Amino acid sequence: MKVAYRLIAGLPILLSTASLAAAAPVVLPLARLADDPAASAPQESNGEKKQEVLIRADKMTYDANTSVVTAEGNVEVTYGPRTLLADKLIYNQESRIVIAEGNATIREANGTTLSGNRMEVTDDMREGIIESMNVIIAGRGRLAAARATRTGGNMMTLEKAAYTTCEPCKEDPSKAPTWQIKAFRVIYNQDKARVEYEDAFFEVFGVPIAYLPYFSHSDPEAPRASGFLVPGVGHSTDIGYFLEVPYYFALDPSYDLLLSPMYTENDGPLLKSEWRQRVTDGQYYIQASGRYGQPRNRFGVEYGDETLQGHVFGKGRFDIDDVWRWGYDAEVTSNDTYLKRYDISSKDRLVNNLFIEGIDGRSYAAVNGWYFQGLRETDDPGTTPLVLPLVELEYVPDEAVLGGRFQLVGNALYLHRGEGRDTARLSSTASWKLPVTTTGGHLFTFFANLRADGYHVTDTGVSGTDEQTVGRILPWAGAEWRYPMVRTDWGWKQVIEPIVQVIGAPYGGNPDEIPNEDSASFEFDETNLFSFNKFPGLDRWETGPRVNVGFRAAAYFDEGFVEAIVGESFRFHEDDAFTEESGLRNQQSDYVGRLTIQPDANIRLVHRFRIDQSALRYERNEIYGEAFDPDWYTFRAGYLLLEPDPLIPTQREEISLEGRVRTIEHIWFRASGRRDLADEQMIESKFGLAYEDDCAEFGLDFRRRFTRDRDIEPSSSFLFTFRLKGVN
Known part of the structure; x- marks a missing residue:
């Protein structure tokens, strides 16, 4: 009671x-x-x-x-x-x-x-003295002190204190944590969520490794706070030893800044930065870096006057109203090998895009501008196109037309080059589609399309300027039949589905006067087997009557599935719009397909292929597999074979391996590699050790790059990384 x-x-x-x-x-x-x-x-x-x-x-x-x-x-x-x-x-x-x-x-x-x-x-409880004090901050940070004085309810001054985010060892609580910061005097401001140290020592596994006269950091409750981030230190053949010390500025809840000064042994100082901001109608970020020094020639030798070198990447998305928005993607660099030299990006082509677009129900409109920067040695800036504008319009009425769905699509393009051919294009397409399901489970789709294109081409060469205007009308229609059959046996849901698609279209429609700007590069595979036009763009179209056939089979069970699809295309006459290497030119195409085996969520194997229909050899062979247990291992392996085509005249065959396995408690071994099987040489290899527990991550990695790109020689590098969890 x-x-x-x-x-x-x-x-x-x-x-x-x-x-x-x-x-x-x-x-x-x-x-x-x-x-x-x-x-x-x-x-x-x-x-x-x-x-x-x-x-x-x-x-x-x-x-x-x-x-x-x-x-x-x-x-x-x-x-x-x-x-x-x-x-x-x-x-x-x-x-x-x-x-x-x-x-x-x-x-x-x-x-x-x-x-x-x-x-x-x-x-x-706002003022007082605490003997042999321990503080647990937001369930994560831990402060211990011989004596602490509390004032104002939010300030604590600690004597002979230590801070860590590591959980005490259950078997031996007196055991030193993975890391801790010890100091003779610590001030903890709860309102500002800030911990400040005077005369501090940073310890790892109980061993002091650094003395810090003054140091401060945010506690785990603070989502954002200004301060130094984990530095990066390492070495590479190209730039020598380097040290990068990032500093984060939490300027406002809506914007922040990251500055990362970097010093390299061979190239001197470099400054990296990133600005992020949320505004009323959207968000954007800008990433940039720069150094002042002499450029390097293809042999890596400095020459000429000192200049500013660098890069700018950016992305922004902004709402105008409920229908319209605009945005940009920016990628520029001062010279071709800058990004690779300082390990910023491995891209070999940079894409810049400025756009405005609107979505209203099923209808869509967009205006785009595109600028490209090629970074390969064979790229010619004079022939790299500027696309301005690219206009796309799609209109889908809410009401059915002849029982089906009607769509109007418009496209306008102007493509300009500093040297060579300029192209202006207008295109419009009217399409109609009617899906029908019979009582017996047959799925029919009837479709009809009519497209009209107009081109004006200006080609400026040594002999003068040649202008041509050409147009075409492209009709096609057809039907698709699918018959999915489903049954459940042995606890598995089994599906088999034959697919037949018949398309009628006239021959011709690809005159030499029409340049091929957007359809030169494509891959025939199972994803576009049943496309009305297997070319990815508008400049080329698939001509003549044809039949696409395929077969899909699948089995689904409690934790996984097995799925396969295979098919090919038939036509009455060869279509010379396709190259011989594409697998689509002849009356009978190559075989394409995919096999996916996933017995559970942790194991997956995918095989995608294109097989020459006459020689029965692989023209494309891609195998990818992965298996993982988050607590013990992760393995990934891939194999790729691509036979030569007009754009890449050499065979490409490579294998890649990647793995991570826990050897003993908290210690992981990780390695990866890529090998060119056609040239019988390595492309890249990497291996290292990592330590990870509840409060820290440490890693030491070695990487060897075997490729050469002008002043970027085959190089070796190592990188040491660490992260203290719960320290902002």
């Missing part, structure tokens, strides 16, 4: 000590105010409203002469959002001092926990 008493400060209390020492738990609200309605909500000096101090305990005594309450056994003191727990408590109402002994703990509303052998604090 609980007994409750209300003690009013400043009034006599007519209760005997024996009556308060009841065997049952006792609850005492100790009010500081008289029951005067006019004084119901006075303020503390810090602006907080005064509240009752509520004490619960197994045993409690009160001395009326000294106004001292002594509580023992499961003591719990509550003042507003804070709670104090202890084995024994002495509370002086006159001085408002609480002395807590034995497993003393203060719990804050935000989850922060303060504990110590002995506490002497004010009854609102």
